[in-house]
Amino acid sequence: MNALALKKGASKKSAYHLRAPVEEKEERHCLTVLVDNEPGVLARVIGLFSGRGYNIESLTVAETDHLGHRSRITVVTTGTPMVIEQIKAQLGRLVPVHDVHDLTVESAHVERELALVKVASQGNERVEALRLKDAFRARVVDSTLASFVFELTGSPEKIDAFIELMRPLGLVEVARTGVAAITRGAEGM
Amino acid sequence: MAKQMTGAEIVVRALKDQGVDVVFGYPGGAVLPIYDEIFKQNDIRHILVRHEQGATHMAEGYARSTGKPGVVLVTSGPGATNAVTGMTDALMDSIPMVVLTGQVPTFMIGNDAFQEADTVGITRPCTKHNWLVKDTDRLADTIHKAFHVATHGRPGPVLIDIPKDVQFARGTYTEPKDARTETYQPRTEGDADAIEAVVDLLEEAERPILYTGGGVINSGPQASRLLRELVAETGAPVTSTLMGLGAYPASGANWLGMLGMHGTYEANMAMHDCDLMVCIGARFDDRITGRTDAFSPMSRKVHIDIDPSSINKNIHVDIPIVGDVGRVLEVLLERWRARGSKTGDQSAWWSQIAAWKAVDCLRYQPSQKTIKPQHAIERLEALTRGMDRYVTTEVGQHQMWAAQFMGFDEPNRWMTSGGLGTMGYGLPASIGVQIAHPESLVVNVAGEASWLMVMQEMCTAVQYRLPVKQFILNNERLGMVRQWQELLHGERYSHSYSEALPDFVKLAEAFGCKGIHCNDPADLDEAIREMLAYDGPVIFDCLVEKHENCFPMIPSGKAHNEMLLGEASTEGAIDAGGAVLV
Numbered sequence: 022m023n024a025l026a027l028k029k030g031a032s033k034k035s036a037y038h039l040r041a042p043v044e045e046k047e048e049r050h051c052l053t054v055l056v057d058n059e060p061g062v063l064a065r066v067i068g069l070f071s072g073r074g075y076n077i078e079s080l081t082v083a084e085t086d087h088l089g090h091r092s093r094i095t096v097v098t099t100g101t102p103m104v105i106e107q108i109k110a111q112l113g114r115l116v117p118v119h120d121v122h123d124l125t126v127e128s129a130h131v132e133r134e135l136a137l138v139k140v141a142s143q144g145n146e147r148v149e150a151l152r153l154k155d156a157f158r159a160r161v162v163d164s165t166l167a168s169f170v171f172e173l174t175g176s177p178e179k180i181d182a183f184i185e186l187m188r189p190l191g192l193v194e195v196a197r198t199g200v201a202a203i204t205r206g207a208e209g210m
Numbered sequence: 211m212a213k214q215m216t217g218a219e220i221v222v223r224a225l226k227d228q229g230v231d232v233v234f235g236y237p238g239g240a241v242l243p244i245y246d247e248i249f250k251q252n253d254i255r256h257i258l259v260r261h262e263q264g265a266t267h268m269a270e271g272y273a274r275s276t277g278k279p280g281v282v283l284v285t286s287g288p289g290a291t292n293a294v295t296g297m298t299d300a301l302m303d304s305i306p307m308v309v310l311t312g313q314v315p316t317f318m319i320g321n322d323a324f325q326e327a328d329t330v331g332i333t334r335p336c337t338k339h340n341w342l343v344k345d346t347d348r349l350a351d352t353i354h355k356a357f358h359v360a361t362h363g364r365p366g367p368v369l370i371d372i373p374k375d376v377q378f379a380r381g382t383y384t385e386p387k388d389a390r391t392e393t394y395q396p397r398t399e400g401d402a403d404a405i406e407a408v409v410d411l412l413e414e415a416e417r418p419i420l421y422t423g424g425g426v427i428n429s430g431p432q433a434s435r436l437l438r439e440l441v442a443e444t445g446a447p448v449t450s451t452l453m454g455l456g457a458y459p460a461s462g463a464n465w466l467g468m469l470g471m472h473g474t475y476e477a478n479m480a481m482h483d484c485d486l487m488v489c490i491g492a493r494f495d496d497r498i499t500g501r502t503d504a505f506s507p508m509s510r511k512v513h514i515d516i517d518p519s520s521i522n523k524n525i526h527v528d529i530p531i532v533g534d535v536g537r538v539l540e541v542l543l544e545r546w547r548a549r550g551s552k553t554g555d556q557s558a559w560w561s562q563i564a565a566w567k568a569v570d571c572l573r574y575q576p577s578q579k580t581i582k583p584q585h586a587i588e589r590l591e592a593l594t595r596g597m598d599r600y601v602t603t604e605v606g607q608h609q610m611w612a613a614q615f616m617g618f619d620e621p622n623r624w625m626t627s628g629g630l631g632t633m634g635y636g637l638p639a640s641i642g643v644q645i646a647h648p649e650s651l652v653v654n655v656a657g658e659a660s661w662l663m664v665m666q667e668m669c670t671a672v673q674y675r676l677p678v679k680q681f682i683l684n685n686e687r688l689g690m691v692r693q694w695q696e697l698l699h700g701e702r703y704s705h706s707y708s709e710a711l712p713d714f715v716k717l718a719e720a721f722g723c724k725g726i727h728c729n730d731p732a733d734l735d736e737a738i739r740e741m742l743a744y745d746g747p748v749i750f751d752c753l754v755e756k757h758e759n760c761f762p763m764i765p766s767g768k769a770h771n772e773m774l775l776g777e778a779s780t781e782g783a784i785d786a787g788g789a790v791l792v
């Protein structure tokens with residue numbers, strides 16, 4: 022690091038006023054948090070977000086290492102770059118948290134979500150819903166003469182798109198798991 | 211063969227193995243087995259408090275004056291909820307504290323049982339970490355881990371909730387060395403390149419300032435020693451937050467006084483005009499920065515802190531260094547000396563500082579008729595300086611005057627509630643300090659309103675013959691609130707005075723200690739000497755000027771170089787934007 026190369030007054034203002042307006046924009050980040058699967062750990066993570074006023078767009082959690090009692094939390098959040106840095110630092114200092122990875126900046130990654138979409142319609146609309154199901158490679162997991170439940174996995178955008186298409190075709194309700202994410206390539210975390 | 215014992219025995223054994231010599235506590239149904247074990251031994255002293263909040267502040271006073279964690283033992287439900295304020299206080303000020311709470315038996319948890327509260331739920335945001343132990347075999351391990359977490363990284367309070375059946379059941383004792391602490395190992399070594407870069411900056415700086423905080427004190431006595439060496443090597447001026455007073459001696463040549471909202475003119479002006487700011491174990495709190503977009507506009511900033519989340523939280527810095535202050539300063543000095551570094555020409559900077567000092571910002575209008583609160587503290591300071599002395603405070607104007615007018619030459623001698631600003635802190639804290647230092651002079655500089663909040667702890671002082679001196683600056687006002695109402699709310703003094711106050715001398719008699727009343731400046735020295743000479747607890751009722759304001763003051767929403775000095779007009783000093791701030 023060459024400190025002398027720093028321009029004097031580089032940190033002229035408060036962090037809140039530091040970045041040019043375009044950089045002040047809210048960004049969406051996908052974080053992976055590896056935690057001890059101990060009682061209350063999810064409450065700690067959620068409490069941190071609510072207590073400090075951070076956003077949660079989606080959150081998924083499950084034990085992924087049964088022997089080591091480790092759980093993996095995937096949380097999608099939005100905030101200015103400054104707030105995202107704070108979120109990561111705050112998560113990192115929780116005692117049961119082992120690691121925090123910001124997939125959005127650290128590496129290429131895949132995000133997947135599962136949705137169950139209930140649609141009730143007749144006639145042409147019913148046929149059209151089925152046709153779109155094929156186009157999105159969704160599956161029918163329940164059907165009656167008046168309705169379908171589709172199961173669909175994919176990126177959050179793909180699921181959003183499918184739900185939008187179903188809206189005029191008799192959309193009744195949607196259940197979504199929230200995002201699970203993993204890095205691309207051979208390396209693990 | 212591992213040792214089998216009851217959960218209650220495990221608690222006492224684990225505390226002994228952790229080197230605990232005193233516990234501040236209050237019994238109740240859910241901790242009776244532990245109290246039974248305490249009864250059977252003599253290694254750990256138990257101090258019976260009069261309110262669980264008192265226990266937590268005593269533990270804080272004990273911790274801050276010794277560097278060791280303070281230990282609290284309280285019952286379930288109301289015992290635990292009464293301890294919440296002290297835990298929050300310790301969290302904000304990074305004080306190591308271990309709180310043990312009783313809980314209803316495991317099979318009754320969730321049933322709204324008598325004196326049940328969701329203690330781990332309630333205290334999750336006000337502890338560094340907490341545990342509910344449901345298995346006696348896990349108890350010792352959890353207690354050892356709790357001490358580890360409380361004292362490593364950024365110190366803070368931890369809580370262990372122990373159901374009553376877990377206290378009765380037998381289980382295996384785990385020795386401290388076998389406890390699983392490896393998963394919590396915060397980083398203490400600073401980045402070597404970043405430290406090298408700080409040496410570069412210090413060599414080049416013409417207007418450097420060291421801005422120090424409670425982290426220097428928390429890091430241990432060697433950090434304060436290294437700070438003094440760094441000052442000697444670089445010749446830089448030093449200022450400190452409220453929490454860091456004493457790390458650099460107030461009698462030192464490079465001392466500028468405290469900075470921030472009620473800091474000195476020279477400290478705040480130097481912060482504003484410096485070209486290099488080295489923040490050591492402080493956190494750019496809003497009391498320090500004032501208006502953040504006008505904060506020290508011309509400087510490059512270095513931030514040394516053990517907590518990564520403190521960095522770039524309020525103020526963006528150029529060189530962040532995550533690590534223990536003591537370790538980072540050690541390496542910094544090593545590099546400085548190895549390179550034979552010299553600082554740039556600071557002569558213009560020091561003459562500027564001398565000009566700011568000449569403003570004499572702590573000047574006040576003396577009086578022959580009434581005791582000025584500043585004068586009272588000055589006399590207390592003069593008559594106790596050089597003594598083996600510890601000072602605690604309550605919260606309000608008196609606290610700021612104590613910070614301004616008392617000088618601390620050593621760390622761990624000054625305990626005050628900074629981050630949370632908890633009225634009621636000072637009396638119990640003084641008791642905790644006195645327990646740890648039975649032979650020393652311990653003075654609580656108090657406001658009458660704060661003091662009343664946890665005053666029942668006077669019984670504790672009397673019971674254990676703790677000669678704490680309660681020096682109450684009695685302005686019959688919630689002085690700091692009144693000052694804000696004067697400056698911000700058109701002198702409408704809404705509920706900021708007490709129409710009924712006790713006669714403090716009679717109150718002292720009722721408690722069984724000594725009371726002294728003083729309202730004449732001519733009698734003040736004699737009265738203070740009487741307080742100091744008395745071998746026992748004293749309540750000193752010092753009647754002071756009622757409408758004195760605490761200056762200098764950076765009004766909320768203003769920059770460092772817009773501070774108000776005593777005689778300046780304060781009208782319109784705080785605009786609407788500032789008024790919404792606290």
Ligand SMILES: Cc1ncc(C[n+]2csc(CCOP(=O)(O)OP(=O)(O)O)c2C)c(N)n1
Nearest residue numbers: 606607608631633657658659660688689690
């Ligand atoms: C528990 C608590 N309640 C309320 C406040 C808000 N508050 C800050 S200072 C103050 C007045 C303190 O009065 P006193 O102790 O007499 O001190 P003075 O300012 O008069 O020196 C109040 C009410 C607080 N800090 N803590």
Ligand SMILES: [Mg+2]
Nearest residue numbers: 657658687689
């Ligand atoms: Mg008062």
